[in-house]
Amino acid sequence: MTAFPHIQIQEEDFDLTTEAARLREGHKDIGAVVTFVGTVRDINEGDEVSILELEHYPGMTEKALEKIRLEAHDRWHLESSRIIHRVGKMYPCDQIVMVAVASRHRENAFYAAHFIMDYLKTNAPFWKKETLPDGSERWVDARISDKEAEQRWAS
Amino acid sequence: MTAFPHIQIQEEDFDLTTEAARLREGHKDIGAVVTFVGTVRDINEGDEVSILELEHYPGMTEKALEKIRLEAHDRWHLESSRIIHRVGKMYPCDQIVMVAVASRHRENAFYAAHFIMDYLKTNAPFWKKETLPDGSERWVDARISDKEAEQRWAS
């Protein structure tokens, strides 16, 4: 049992329908549910990727994600939100991360989910390592475009 | 079998996991999947709503939705997209509509799903009728805010 029930860091895959139902549980005044799922692409930086391994910093991860989540609630008056991030070994097409938000109206839900993902990308302590078909490994570099995406939300 | 396989108008409910899997089927180069689900709120214009009935214009609906979908593909280079809209009688918390888009990167997926919903709201021939707890019925009025939301996408 985590101290942050709306955040899950797990090795197992997740099911979108189940998670959307949990998100809505106990909230009647919801008109809009937006989910984002990030998946493993089979190509990165022009190279085929065989395995993607996710490492994280237990403790700091949950704290960073909860901070992002509460900031989104603050800005967009969400009814509910959930973040799931997988760690360990994943393969092309696998689900890596889910952000799900529920609000009365769609505009807030779209902005909040987008905001959470942009902040997660630059503020949550996860690191990706790729294994190429020849067995070589490399750490994925942070993207400048992710930092720029985050900065657009500065108020 | 519809002439627009990425668009479904149906009375039955839909399953988010199943639909997201269909969306991704046959597309490997996907990094981002955004889904929007619109649900029946139990309150509208300050009144409790018991039943929501959706009517549409068969033929024009599919054509209008396909036009919106293709415009989104054009603007944001989507890998794949699907729209499901239910018709008939629905109840509070029921799912009404789903828009799902898949793209390489998250930004395009968020914008495209938001765009499709904003255009659907003002351009697809659906009409909502509410039944209140006392049995009285009323047609839902179009919202000026929906027209304004659409107009922000004008390029």
Next chain:
Amino acid sequence: MLNVLYFASFREILGKGNEQLPAQFNTVGCLLNALADRGESWQQALLENQNLQIAVNHDVANRQTEIKAGDEIAFFPPVTGG
């Protein structure tokens, strides 16, 4: 013949969902004027209502849109789906 359709509140107010009419009107506006002659509810719904929406053969249209035999013309209020 023209295939004329009415949706949502229009269908209820006018008491019908569709009808076939002779193709003797050049534009949607001419058809609307003829329909308005049927009585007050028709006049209010089709001529005096600023919110009247029109489609011809499943595309958005207006009073100036030309129509011909075989066309499907639909009248309805602003849409409220989603």
Next chain:
Amino acid sequence: MLNVLYFASFREILGKGNEQLPAQFNTVGCLLNALADRGESWQQALLENQNLQIAVNHDVANRQTEIKAGDEIAFFPPVTGG
């Protein structure tokens, strides 16, 4: 004692994921200087690397952040999750 953690490429380059060190440093910067004395890979990773990220007790920190006995100090590269 201080609990010092290294993640991702830092863990691999430095050859360890965590260690306990005596709490004899007032700031993160002092700790970094001491660690850099261990050799070239330590110096490069912790002093010359513009991308070094620092957390103290699970919060983002910097070289000026003060530290005390019982603190958890982590060093890692820019994050790449999501």
